[in-house]
Amino acid sequence: MxxxxxxxxxxxxxxxREFAVGEVAPVAEHLDHTKSFPYELVSKMGELGWMGIPFPEEVGGAGGTTLQYAIAIEELARIDSSVAITVCAHSSLGTQPIYLFGDDQQKADLLPDLCAGRKLGAFGLTEPEAGSDAGNVRTRASLDGGTWTINGAKQFITNAGTDISGHVAITARTGENEISNLIVPNGTSGYEQGEPYRKMGWNASDTRPLTFTDCQVPEDHLLGPRGQGFKQFLHILDIGRIGVAAMGVGLAQGALDEALAYAKERQAFGQSISKFQAIQTKLADMATEIEAARLLTYKAAWLKDQGRNFSLTAAQAKLKTGRLAVRCAEEAVQIHGGYGYIEEYPVCRFYRDAKILTIGEGTDEVQHMVISRALGA
Known part of the structure; x- marks a missing residue:
C-alpha cells in the first residue's frame, strides 16, 4: 500500500490550503456574521479550476480525480464550511447529474459554465414529506405536447438562489410508480426560490426552499431515461457523501489546529495549558481519530477513482466524519474555555457548522441503514 x-x-x-488561509480566513467571520454569499471567493476558485476538479477537461473540467476533489474540500472546510459546502454541493449534487446522466446537448449547454464556476448547479431532492424517505417524492411532472408541467416543492436546497445559480435538477413523479429527474433553469416561469433559511451554521452558503407552480420546461429537459430518477439520485448521494465526509475531516482538523494553537498560548497556573495531561489527552484523541477518518475518506475517493464499488465506504466515511466533526468542535470549544463561546474565535463557528454534517446528505440513521444493508444484515 x-x-x-x-x-x-x-x-x-x-x-x-494557501488560498484558504490567505483568502478565506480573513473574511470567514464577516461572511458568517452578515450571512453574505462568497461571490468573490467562488469567482476566484472558478478561475483556478476548483469548481470542476473531478470532471474531464473535454467538458470544461480540471481533469482531476475524486481524491483530489476530496482533498480540496477538506482544505477549504479546515478554514470555513460555508465556502466548502458551496463547492461541494455544486460539484457533487449540481454538476454530477449533468455529467453522469445528461445527453450530449445538455452537457454542451451546461457543463462549461458549471465547471468554470460561472454558474452554480443545485440538486432538488428533499421535500417536506421526502427527506430520509427519499422515495416519497410528491412533486409531480406531467408531459403533454412536448412540455413538462411541474408542481410541487423542495426544501433545504443549496446554491439555487444566488445571482449565479444556473439550474436545479429535481426529482419528480412522472408516473404512478415512476420517478424521473428534470433540469429546471433559473428564471423559468413558475419556478420560485423562497427566502434563505435562518440557520444554525453554514450562514454564508445559500440554502432555501423552492416551489414549482405550473412550471413548464421542454421535454428534452428530462435528465437521462424516464423513470430512472430514483436510481440516479441514489448514485449521486453516494458521490456526495465523499465530499461531505471530506468536509467533516476538514472541520475536525481545523478545530484541532485552533485548539492546539490556543492551548500552547493560553497560560494557567504558571504554564501553557498544553502542558496539562487533561488537555494533552483531548488533543491526542482528536489527532488520532482525525487521521483514521481521513484515511477512510481517502479510501472511498480512491475506490471511486478505481471504478470500484464505493457505496459502503462512502457511507462509513460520512458516518464517521460527521460525528467526529461534532466531537472535535466541542472539544476545541472546551479547550478555549469561555473564549470558545465568543464569535470572534473560529471554533465557535466550527461548533455551529459541525452538527449539520450528521444530518445532511443522509442522516446518521440513514447511514446505519446503508451500511447494514451492504453488510447483508
Missing amino acids: FFDLDDETELLRRTV
Whole structure:
C-alpha cells in the first residue's frame, strides 16, 4: 500500500490550503456574521479550476480525480464550511447529474459554465414529506405536447438562489410508480426560490426552499431515461457523501489546529495549558481519530477513482466524519474555555457548522441503514 500523495495532488493540497488561509480566513467571520454569499471567493476558485476538479477537461473540467476533489474540500472546510459546502454541493449534487446522466446537448449547454464556476448547479431532492424517505417524492411532472408541467416543492436546497445559480435538477413523479429527474433553469416561469433559511451554521452558503407552480420546461429537459430518477439520485448521494465526509475531516482538523494553537498560548497556573495531561489527552484523541477518518475518506475517493464499488465506504466515511466533526468542535470549544463561546474565535463557528454534517446528505440513521444493508444484515 502507498499512502504518499503524488506531486500533482500534493501541489493542489498546498495551493488550496494557501488560498484558504490567505483568502478565506480573513473574511470567514464577516461572511458568517452578515450571512453574505462568497461571490468573490467562488469567482476566484472558478478561475483556478476548483469548481470542476473531478470532471474531464473535454467538458470544461480540471481533469482531476475524486481524491483530489476530496482533498480540496477538506482544505477549504479546515478554514470555513460555508465556502466548502458551496463547492461541494455544486460539484457533487449540481454538476454530477449533468455529467453522469445528461445527453450530449445538455452537457454542451451546461457543463462549461458549471465547471468554470460561472454558474452554480443545485440538486432538488428533499421535500417536506421526502427527506430520509427519499422515495416519497410528491412533486409531480406531467408531459403533454412536448412540455413538462411541474408542481410541487423542495426544501433545504443549496446554491439555487444566488445571482449565479444556473439550474436545479429535481426529482419528480412522472408516473404512478415512476420517478424521473428534470433540469429546471433559473428564471423559468413558475419556478420560485423562497427566502434563505435562518440557520444554525453554514450562514454564508445559500440554502432555501423552492416551489414549482405550473412550471413548464421542454421535454428534452428530462435528465437521462424516464423513470430512472430514483436510481440516479441514489448514485449521486453516494458521490456526495465523499465530499461531505471530506468536509467533516476538514472541520475536525481545523478545530484541532485552533485548539492546539490556543492551548500552547493560553497560560494557567504558571504554564501553557498544553502542558496539562487533561488537555494533552483531548488533543491526542482528536489527532488520532482525525487521521483514521481521513484515511477512510481517502479510501472511498480512491475506490471511486478505481471504478470500484464505493457505496459502503462512502457511507462509513460520512458516518464517521460527521460525528467526529461534532466531537472535535466541542472539544476545541472546551479547550478555549469561555473564549470558545465568543464569535470572534473560529471554533465557535466550527461548533455551529459541525452538527449539520450528521444530518445532511443522509442522516446518521440513514447511514446505519446503508451500511447494514451492504453488510447483508
